[in-house]
Amino acid sequence: MLPNKSILKVEHLSISFGGLKAVDDLSFEIAQNQIYGLIGPNGAGKTTVFNCITKFYTPDSGNAWFHTKQGKTVNLVDHKVHDIVGLGMVRTFQNVELIKELSILDNLLIGAHSQFKTGVLAQSFRLRKAVLEENEYRTKARSIIEYMGLGGKDAELVGGQPYGTLKRIELARTLMSNPKLIILDEPAAGLNGTETQALAGLIKQIRIDFNCSVLLVEHDMTLVMGVCERICAISFGKKLAEGTPTEIRNNQSVQEAYLGKDE
Amino acid sequence: MNKSTTFLPTLMPMLRLAWKKAWFRYVSFGVVLAALPLIPGMTSSNATILGSVVYFSIAALGFQVLLGYSGQISLGHTAFIGVGAYVSGYIVKELGLPFPLAVLAAAVLPFILGLVLGLIALRLEGYYLAIATLGLAESIRIVFIEAHGFTRGFSGFFSNYPRVLGYQFNKGSTYVFMVAILVALMILVYNFINAATGRALAAMRSSQSAAQAMGVSLFKYKLMAFAISTGFAGIAGAMYMHFFRYSDPTIWNSGLSLNLVVACIVGGIASIEGAVIGAAFVVAMPELLRIVPGLGSINGASFVLSGVVIILVLLFYPGGLVNVASDIGKLRSRLSKGSKHPERSTEYVAE
Ligand SMILES: Nc1ncnc2c1ncn2[C@@H]1O[C@H](COP(=O)(O)OP(=O)(O)OP(=O)(O)O)[C@@H](O)[C@H]1O
Numbered sequence: 227m228l229p230n231k232s233i234l235k236v237e238h239l240s241i242s243f244g245g246l247k248a249v250d251d252l253s254f255e256i257a258q259n260q261i262y263g264l265i266g267p268n269g270a271g272k273t274t275v276f277n278c279i280t281k282f283y284t285p286d287s288g289n290a291w292f293h294t295k296q297g298k299t300v301n302l303v304d305h306k307v308h309d310i311v312g313l314g315m316v317r318t319f320q321n322v323e324l325i326k327e328l329s330i331l332d333n334l335l336i337g338a339h340s341q342f343k344t345g346v347l348a349q350s351f352r353l354r355k356a357v358l359e360e361n362e363y364r365t366k367a368r369s370i371i372e373y374m375g376l377g378g379k380d381a382e383l384v385g386g387q388p389y390g391t392l393k394r395i396e397l398a399r400t401l402m403s404n405p406k407l408i409i410l411d412e413p414a415a416g417l418n419g420t421e422t423q424a425l426a427g428l429i430k431q432i433r434i435d436f437n438c439s440v441l442l443v444e445h446d447m448t449l450v451m452g453v454c455e456r457i458c459a460i461s462f463g464k465k466l467a468e469g470t471p472t473e474i475r476n477n478q479s480v481q482e483a484y485l486g487k488d489e
Numbered sequence: 490m491n492k493s494t495t496f497l498p499t500l501m502p503m504l505r506l507a508w509k510k511a512w513f514r515y516v517s518f519g520v521v522l523a524a525l526p527l528i529p530g531m532t533s534s535n536a537t538i539l540g541s542v543v544y545f546s547i548a549a550l551g552f553q554v555l556l557g558y559s560g561q562i563s564l565g566h567t568a569f570i571g572v573g574a575y576v577s578g579y580i581v582k583e584l585g586l587p588f589p590l591a592v593l594a595a596a597v598l599p600f601i602l603g604l605v606l607g608l609i610a611l612r613l614e615g616y617y618l619a620i621a622t623l624g625l626a627e628s629i630r631i632v633f634i635e636a637h638g639f640t641r642g643f644s645g646f647f648s649n650y651p652r653v654l655g656y657q658f659n660k661g662s663t664y665v666f667m668v669a670i671l672v673a674l675m676i677l678v679y680n681f682i683n684a685a686t687g688r689a690l691a692a693m694r695s696s697q698s699a700a701q702a703m704g705v706s707l708f709k710y711k712l713m714a715f716a717i718s719t720g721f722a723g724i725a726g727a728m729y730m731h732f733f734r735y736s737d738p739t740i741w742n743s744g745l746s747l748n749l750v751v752a753c754i755v756g757g758i759a760s761i762e763g764a765v766i767g768a769a770f771v772v773a774m775p776e777l778l779r780i781v782p783g784l785g786s787i788n789g790a791s792f793v794l795s796g797v798v799i800i801l802v803l804l805f806y807p808g809g810l811v812n813v814a815s816d817i818g819k820l821r822s823r824l825s826k827g828s829k830h831p832e833r834s835t836e837y838v839a840e
């Protein structure tokens with residue numbers, strides 16, 4: 227099903243909305259500790275792939291084999307949407323999904339939700355184990371805020387932060403769940419050149435420091451070509467090509483798909 | 490005089506420190522609330538109104554978990570208060586079992602009822618919970634009317650002040666007991682709202698996608714919030730039964746269910762203090778209207794006014810009455826800025 231050196235293997239994934247085949251028999255495989263890119267023109271189905279493997283959508287057919295952080299191999303398609311993060315795969319959203327009313331620290335703590343073991347009763351009575359657990363993750367959240375270059379902003383509300391900061395908070399939140407695979411939907415969208423460059427360095431650093439793999443969807447080709455070791459290009463839900471950045475850049479059908487769309 | 494001047498400077502910082510702790514604020518509030526009936530000139534009927542505020546605060550606090558914190562609505566919560574009232578009354582009066590056991594049962598039974606109803610209604614998206622609770626409340630009211638052996642129907646169920654370990658409560662001590670229960674529940678709610686559970690609920694209200702992606706089961710948290718609210722309603726019912734020592738089916742009507750909604754919105758949505766302030770508002774308003782000549786005799790005047798107030802609050806003051814004090818403070822500091830007390834205004838800004 228899934229070789230040991232792989233973290234995720236998507237097999238014959240398909241989903242359609244009405245008559246539209248958003249993802250069409252798509253297969254690709256990500257190796258452990260790899261940074262993998264998924265590219266394609268607007269409406270190619272990239273976000274839909276994310277929604278299928280994180281179970282926001284249930285695919286019509288296909289599998290998504292995953293090596294969980296518990297050491298098991300599971301088909302993500304058989305799991306519930308809220309169980310995915312606990313297995314070791316965590317996502318961001320194309321349109322930044324944060325809790326505006328809460329502080330940056332609290333938003334990061336939500337990222338650790340799947341890690342919490344104490345329940346509502348232990349929290350209500352502030353049992354020792356609940357207090358210790360809360361403190362443990364608060365400390366972790368503070369260090370990740372620091373790591374992401376947001377030090378000192380712990381208590382600030384998320385609402386009203388500049389867009390680049392919001393993107394960073396959302397990325398920081400993924401790190402709280404102790405992930406094996408982080409999937410990022412357009413992490414550079416809305417960022418300027420310098421910010422994008424910083425992001426590229428950060429993604430590479432995260433892969434090392436948190437010992438995980440990264441799957442990213444991105445339109446910014448300097449970012450994609452700069453950080454990804456392998457890339458899968460799709461169009462109209464179908465795979466066009468897969469390979470190294472150089473192979474993808476030189477691929478005839480990839481060029482056509484992009485040129486056909488842009489101007 | 491001399492003593493207090495040396496005593497105060499050491500006491501004030503300690504108090505200020507303690508005031509930062511929610512439990513200290515709630516206990517202080519409880520002490521003041523418990524002492525209110527002792528105010529000279531307090532009539533017995535005013536003390537009864539206070540009892541009403543406290544029992545209804547317990548129900549409103551639970552309802553705040555549902556409406557304010559989990560973002561769901563129920564239109565039949567009064568039925569769960571009624572169940573708590575009859576169950577506790579029956580256990581003490583008919584079965585002769587101890588009062589604490591009756592309170593426990595009055596919490597657990599509605600809690601389980603809430604779980605079961607939630608398991609069915611929450612599987613469906615949308616307003617099914619509101620409709621299901623409305624329907625269940627009507628069925629339960631019919632049970633209250635018809636199950637004569639259990640509720641005495643319209644003749645009414647009479648009970649006594651609590652008796653615990655040989656100590657017989659009277660009206661005053663029952664009131665203090667209710668305040669203690671309210672304060673304890675406020676602290677418990679504060680604790681879990683300011684922990685992982687509260688964050689999960691906040692995430693669920695603000696971005697369901699984010700909540701789910703971070704591992705929050707919407708179903709689990711909706712169900713939990715609902716069952717907590719029905720459990721609290723049951724406790725409120727037990728308090729009612731042993732403070733007013735009477736229950737009949739007309740008390741547990743749908744107007745009372747709506748009052749829970751009004752209390753949480755007018756007092757301040759997603760606020761523990763707001764639930765209590767809102768409960769005081771809905772209990773006190775009809776009493777105040779009664780004093781107004783002409784209005785008091787109009788049937789349903791308070792009902793209409795509730796509707797008007799809820800619309801006014803939603804439109805112009807969505808934070809609810811709980812913000813009045815801090816807003817007045819802000820207004821005062823803004824007014825004093827640049828005029829009489831410039832040094833004081835900078836102090837406000839620094840905070
Ligand atoms: N829930 C849905 N219902 C109907 N159609 C959908 C739904 N989700 C996606 N689609 C359609 O599926 C196709 C793929 O959309 P998707 O969002 O996956 O594209 P994308 O590759 O992420 O594009 P972009 O780069 O613009 O983000 C689009 O045609 C879109 O309209």
Ligand SMILES: [Mg+2]
Nearest residue numbers: 272273274320
């Ligand atoms: Mg997309």
